[in-house]
Amino acid sequence: MLSSSVVSALVAIFVLSRIIKFRSDRRKVLGLPGLRSLVTPAHPIGALLPTFFLNPGLSWQWYWRQQIYERAGASTISVLAWLFGDPTIYTTSIDVARQIVSTRGQFEKPPETTMITSIWGPNLFAADGSQWRRHRHIMGPAFGTEIYTLVWKEAAALFDEMIEVENWKDVSTIVLDPVNELTTKFALNIISRCAFGNAMPWRKETGKQDTMDFAEALAVVSHSSIIRLVTPQWMYKLPIKRLHKVNTAYKTLETFMASLIASRREEMSQGVGQSRHDLFSLMLGTSEEEGDAAMTNAELSGNTFLMLFAGHETTARTLDAALGFLAVYQDVQKEIYDEVQSVYSEDPSLPFSCHAKLNKTQACFLEAARLFPAGFMMIRRAAEDIVLTTDDLHIHDGRLPLSKGTTLVVDMVGLHYNKRYFPDPEEFRPSRWYNARENDMSMFSFGSRACIGRRFALTEAVYFLARLLMEWRIEPILRDGESPNEWRRRVMIADVMMSLGVGNVPVRLVARARK
């Protein structure tokens, strides 16, 4: 047994070492004011524990979004921990964000923050420097009018199928409690159709309930990345049902991807397959023209799955938020419905060319993405000693010298609630985004490394919202005696997973009178 004096000495050494760590961390960030806690938000201990006054956790950016920066009197702050975690700079400034996410080589993505995306192979999101340029050069051309036309067409077909299968044609009220299941199913199906031409049926065929089909495998995989990352192979042999399910899902998708790559390569070598317009085929086509720089099978797989996962949860979660806000803000819903109706009256078949006319509908999605930015953190590490220019001129005259290795986070929640850019930030006000230019759509990041799928997401979301609003009015499902604003305070709360989104959104769709 350790004597009490030894224990006291150990405690004293620990406390002293922590004080020294804290003082040294504070020097590293030049005494920049900000958040002080026991553990940093991204440290595994901090990330696992919920947000409370001693632990910011992963949700602090949502719950403490304004007060931390206001208290610090700065838009770029430091986050320091007394016990565990490296000092980190957080910013809500667009100017600082642009410097951090620039692709000029001064900042890199820390590999430990992107490895979850690399389970399937090297990819655009995880790459840096010349490798990033190579991936983007090959994938860029796939994101053009051809793919957006396909997204629109597939969204129309899927919407029709949904109404048919769900039997919603002549129903006056539809209860969606929550709406999240519908949007996830829709977005997953669209990305599957448009990423590699695989249309999944809206409802699983009866009689096949015991087997895992592609749709289920996708759903399981998209919710089990962390389990996959931390579970050693031998554990899958243990009699744990959940792990078997995860393993089967991964095997199903691996087999699918291997045969997809083989069959599309075969088609290409025989000069057929040009009629395919999905992302995979377009990417493979460009890649094959690159000679030695062509993508390997691992890279093709890595990038296809990246698009699959980056491209459905983000869109679905933003749609949940948009529907929730439309339910509360009936006046905004009316304004957007009027736009949709006028576009419909010109051409009820709603061809792709209508997309450009649905400017307010698009703005509604963008405003939802501002209030619930799915990509809620952009993490970078300084690859060299560098001086950042901040807007906080009262701190070090707006100059922030940082040494190589410093971690920086663009706080996308804080930035999108920053009053300097968005007056009355808590208000759902789509008009902020009427006629917005792509470069100003901050929720998709900035500059040449901005989201490659933004137009894909906007195309899908605009079609979905337009059709939905044309058919139905959206209402919140209120509890007894609850007002819509109280519903908003109860329901419209962030839920942080791989992405940020709103939790369960209970809404009712009420059929509009047909004219």
Ligand code: HEM
């Ligand atoms: C509402 C929907 C979406 C939002 C809010 C969103 C947001 C973002 C953000 C903020 C980034 C930058 C991340 C960083 O640099 O750390 C990003 C990158 C990326 N996004 Fe999206 N995204 C959305 C939809 C999509 C879709 C539909 C796809 C694909 C079909 C997609 C594919 C990607 C890819 C591949 C990257 C990495 C780009 C690169 O590093 O060059 N995203 N997205």
